Amino acid sequence: MKKSKIHPDQKYIDGIAANDSAIIRSIYKNYVPKVVFYIMNNSGDRDQAQDVVQEIMILLFNQAKANTLQLTCPFDAYFFLLCKRKWLNELKKTSNKGVTINEDFASINESALDSVEQAEQFDEKQQLFDMMFQKLGDKCQELLKLSFTIKSMEEVAEKLNVTYGYVRKKKSLCVGQLTRWIQEAKNFKSLKNN
Amino acid sequence: MNEERYLLFDQYLQGEMTVEERSNFEKQISEDQDFASEFSTFKEVLRQLKTKFGHEQEREAFIENLSAISDKHFNKEKPKVVFMRPWYFAAAASVAILFGLLFFDYNQNPSFNDFNQPGQAHFTERSNTNVNLIQAEKAFNDKKFKEAVPFFESVLKNNKTAEIQYYYGVSLLQTIEYKKAEVVFNELKSGNSVYKEKALWNLALLKLKQKDYKGCKQILQTISQEYEDYDEVQELLHALE
Numbered sequence: 001m002k003k004s005k006i007h008p009d010q011k012y013i014d015g016i017a018a019n020d021s022a023i024i025r026s027i028y029k030n031y032v033p034k035v036v037f038y039i040m041n042n043s044g045d046r047d048q049a050q051d052v053v054q055e056i057m058i059l060l061f062n063q064a065k066a067n068t069l070q071l072t073c074p075f076d077a078y079f080f081l082l083c084k085r086k087w088l089n090e091l092k093k094t095s096n097k098g099v100t101i102n103e104d105f106a107s108i109n110e111s112a113l114d115s116v117e118q119a120e121q122f123d124e125k126q127q128l129f130d131m132m133f134q135k136l137g138d139k140c141q142e143l144l145k146l147s148f149t150i151k152s153m154e155e156v157a158e159k160l161n162v163t164y165g166y167v168r169k170k171k172s173l174c175v176g177q178l179t180r181w182i183q184e185a186k187n188f189k190s191l192k193n194n
Numbered sequence: 195m196n197e198e199r200y201l202l203f204d205q206y207l208q209g210e211m212t213v214e215e216r217s218n219f220e221k222q223i224s225e226d227q228d229f230a231s232e233f234s235t236f237k238e239v240l241r242q243l244k245t246k247f248g249h250e251q252e253r254e255a256f257i258e259n260l261s262a263i264s265d266k267h268f269n270k271e272k273p274k275v276v277f278m279r280p281w282y283f284a285a286a287a288s289v290a291i292l293f294g295l296l297f298f299d300y301n302q303n304p305s306f307n308d309f310n311q312p313g314q315a316h317f318t319e320r321s322n323t324n325v326n327l328i329q330a331e332k333a334f335n336d337k338k339f340k341e342a343v344p345f346f347e348s349v350l351k352n353n354k355t356a357e358i359q360y361y362y363g364v365s366l367l368q369t370i371e372y373k374k375a376e377v378v379f380n381e382l383k384s385g386n387s388v389y390k391e392k393a394l395w396n397l398a399l400l401k402l403k404q405k406d407y408k409g410c411k412q413i414l415q416t417i418s419q420e421y422e423d424y425d426e427v428q429e430l431l432h433a434l435e
Contacts, residue, residue: 011316019256021263022314028267029422050268054260061256066245129242148247169201175243176200179236186235 009075016057017064024057031076035083044087052090056082059123068122073111081116132181140174147171199229203236304433306403309426312337312368315361324349327358334361339368356387363393367400375400391421398430407434 015023032053039049056079063069071078133141146156147167157167205211206219223230315334317327330345346362359378366375379400382393394417401410411434417427 015316016256019252019259020314021259024260024263025267028263032267046268050264054264057260057264058253058257061253062245065249065252066241125238126242129239129246133246144243145247148243149250168204172200172204173197175236175239176197176203178239179200179232180196182239183232183235 005072007071007073007075009073010071012075012079013060013064013069013071016060027057027075027079028053031079034076034080038080038084039087042087043091048087048090052083052086056086059119062126063119063122066122069115069119071115073115077112078115081112082119085116085120128182128185129178132178132185135181136174136177140170140177143167143170144174199232200236203233207237207240303405303407304402304430306399308433309399309402309430310368312339312364317357324353327353330358330361334365337368339365343369343371356382356385356389360389360392363396367396367403370403372400372404391417395421395423395427398427402430410434 012023012027014020016027035053036046036049039052040046044052059082060069060079133144136144143156143160146159147153150156150159153167153171154164157164160167202219206216211219223233312334315331317331326345326349330342330349333339333342333345342365343362346358346365349358350362359382363375363378363382366372366378376397379393379397382389383397394413398410398413398417401407401413411431414427414431414434417424421427
């Protein structure tokens with residue numbers, strides 16, 4: 001990833017990560033109207049456009065916080081393509097009602113496409129992770145939540161009124177359970193694709 | 195579930211193995227593909243947990259802020275409904291009237307503060323290493339305009355761009371250096387940068403701050419409708435009517 005140069009529009013990504021209202025407002029002002037126009041021209045309405053934009057903004061926040069987002073193309077192209085593909089996916093899910101897609105509106109930018117695919121993978125992984133996390137028992141969920149917010153395992157043990165040795169072991173096993181489920185889902189997916 | 199394996203992963207990552215255990219572990223990683231793949235998933239899960247819970251409060255704050263901005267953009271601001279019992283209402287109303295009588299400002303002209311939005315500067319992302327510029331940006335974004343002015347001045351000596359000039363002008367305006375600010379904005383106004391219309395808007399604000407309403411209006415009328423914040427121009431014009 002280091003080989004491509006970071007685009008000056010990285011400031012938008014940094015602004016999102018820092019919850020900078022001025023930056024968020026400028027994104028809505030400068031880049032969102034184009035997305036709304038596109039969605040409204042492709043079987044959507046304003047409310048749906050608002051939801052798509054909001055979901056993409058949260059995705060960008062998560063990606064920025066995980067430090068996996070270094071913009072190598074203009075923000076405009078990246079953001080538009082992400083929203084557009086998100087919308088097309090939504091349409092596919094409910095496509096029995098007949099959809100008209102106005103394709104020549106699309107501006108394809110190679111570098112943007114790469115980054116967009118990375119973002120989509122990131123999102124997919126996170127959704128899988130969230131789903132698996134919900135499958136865990138309450139005890140595991142609570143313990144993991146505490147260990148990743150408090151950080152000191154001694155304090156976690158104190159809070160849960162158990163020994164340090166126990167939380168350490170339990171934490172590894174809970175992470176292990178998640179690992180096994182995610183591993184299985186991955187194996188299943190590669191089986192399906194082959 | 196292979197419990198031993200996960201305990202081993204944890205020990206390795208925490209650096210709690212002896213040299214021998216460590217090299218055995220690494221040997222297994224390089225030989226056993228299954229083991230290696232599960233170890234990498236284990237690390238990935240740890241990373242995801244860190245992002246999920248490590249930034250939870252920030253994420254909530256972000257989503258709240260985002261929703262507010264989004265609703266405002268899509269004109270969905272719902273008026274807040276406040277339920278009041280009638281006697282509270284009567285009491286509140288009389289207090290309001292009393293305050294109104296005491297403090298009502300009969301001068302209905304708009305004020306500078308209603309329209310003053312100095313914004314945020316972002317120079318340094320452009321891999322800029324100019325120390326003065328970094329300082330200027332920081333002071334500006336912290337709204338310490340008085341501190342920002344000398345930094346901008348030293349940057350402008352060697353590096354005069356419309357963007358830097360613009361933020362210099364805004365800092366001058368905020369520190370009530372009207373004459374200097376006017377010179378800067380007038381220069382931008384006659385140039386051809388993207389800050390042309392913004393400069394006009396700031397010249398109008400400058401007049402407003404000095405309560406020169408006529409001058410303010412005259413300048414506003416010269417701002418192009420293409421200006422990105424034209425809605426504010428209209429609002430101020432309307433308030434000046």
